[in-house]
Amino acid sequence: MWIKVCSRVKSRSSRWHRKRTDCFQTLLLLSTRGPTGRFLELWSYSKLLLKSLYFNSLSNSDTLLDCAFEPVYWIVDNVTRWFGVVFVTLVILLTTSVVVIIYLFVLPTILSAYPLHWVVWHLCCGHWLLVMVVFHYYKATTTSPGHPPKDKVHIPSVSICKKCITPKPARTHHCSICNTCVLKMDHHCPWLNNCVGHFNHRYFFSFCLYMTLGCIYCSISSRELFLEAYSAIESYYMTPPPMETLRETTAHKCIIFLWVLTSSVAVALGGLTLWHVILISRGETSVERHINRKETRRLREKGKVFRNPYHHGNMNNWKLLLGVEKRSHWFTRVLLPSSHLPNGDGIMWDWTFSRRDPMAI
Ligand SMILES: [Zn+2]
Numbered sequence: 001m002w003i004k005v006c007s008r009v010k011s012r013s014s015r016w017h018r019k020r021t022d023c024f025q026t027l028l029l030l031s032t033r034g035p036t037g038r039f040l041e042l043w044s045y046s047k048l049l050l051k052s053l054y055f056n057s058l059s060n061s062d063t064l065l066d067c068a069f070e071p072v073y074w075i076v077d078n079v080t081r082w083f084g085v086v087f088v089t090l091v092i093l094l095t096t097s098v099v100v101i102i103y104l105f106v107l108p109t110i111l112s113a114y115p116l117h118w119v120v121w122h123l124c125c126g127h128w129l130l131v132m133v134v135f136h137y138y139k140a141t142t143t144s145p146g147h148p149p150k151d152k153v154h155i156p157s158v159s160i161c162k163k164c165i166t167p168k169p170a171r172t173h174h175c176s177i178c179n180t181c182v183l184k185m186d187h188h189c190p191w192l193n194n195c196v197g198h199f200n201h202r203y204f205f206s207f208c209l210y211m212t213l214g215c216i217y218c219s220i221s222s223r224e225l226f227l228e229a230y231s232a233i234e235s236y237y238m239t240p241p242p243m244e245t246l247r248e249t250t251a252h253k254c255i256i257f258l259w260v261l262t263s264s265v266a267v268a269l270g271g272l273t274l275w276h277v278i279l280i281s282r283g284e285t286s287v288e289r290h291i292n293r294k295e296t297r298r299l300r301e302k303g304k305v306f307r308n309p310y311h312h313g314n315m316n317n318w319k320l321l322l323g324v325e326k327r328s329h330w331f332t333r334v335l336l337p338s339s340h341l342p343n344g345d346g347i348m349w350d351w352t353f354s355r356r357d358p359m360a361i
């Protein structure tokens, strides 16, 4: 049995000699002590046996914690994946309800009460925002963010993914929800049920921007109607209650729902859009923000200054993300729906300079 235990330690460990010595020492003690001593020795031997079963020279406390939390990660990843479908359905249903309320209750008021030039402006602006929101949401959910090629081994990479066992190019990160590596990964978005990466980053940002603008537009356009509807709803509780038709009551409730929803989304999504404006201006993704913050702190302690190698200047960062190569592209590629591909393949990256010290990825 002792030989069996020791041979097991040998197969699992690069520090086999030390473990084997421990085994033989325990064996020696077992044969020379009394009953109490024997119990303690058996206890220490059991501990050694247990350690030998999972010993690995590469394991550390992080690996053990990861293993212990593996079932929790599995549940969180699967729940997020399932919630993605629910969230996408919610976005479609709520957007549709807002559009229907606008067509049924807000647009007739605009057509009947506003002068012609305001009617034309509302029709053009409202429909342009609607087209941009629908187009960018559809593209952001259906476009693959891009993955490193699995069949090619010789690609420029900075590390190996522990989960996919494939080379990881610069800016690539593993998404545990999609269970694959994503090129220039920004984050996994449950509202899109998709990862935001190299090939759909522009669609994601444009969707956030146009959705925020659309919500601001709806909120401002329906503000007067909302105030009317709010005072009308308050008067329901007066005695005697005012005579209201079913259509009027429904209209009041729908307009209150529309204003509250669009105003809240405008504030929440506006904040998120603003955060992404800052990130894009700095030439960073959401994942890189965390890494770069750590690097800044690490280098500051060494008396050095961190510089982001993917920062090409504020305006150039925007041009790279939006695919603007000439002046007319601001109109055709940014203000109108466009399916053009982003710059580069997401594997090779233009660095503004080469780093001398290795960076944590
Ligand atoms: Zn991976």
Ligand SMILES: [Zn+2]
Pocket (backbone or CB within 6 Å): 175, 176, 177, 178, 179, 187, 188, 189, 194, 195, 196
């Ligand atoms: Zn993902």
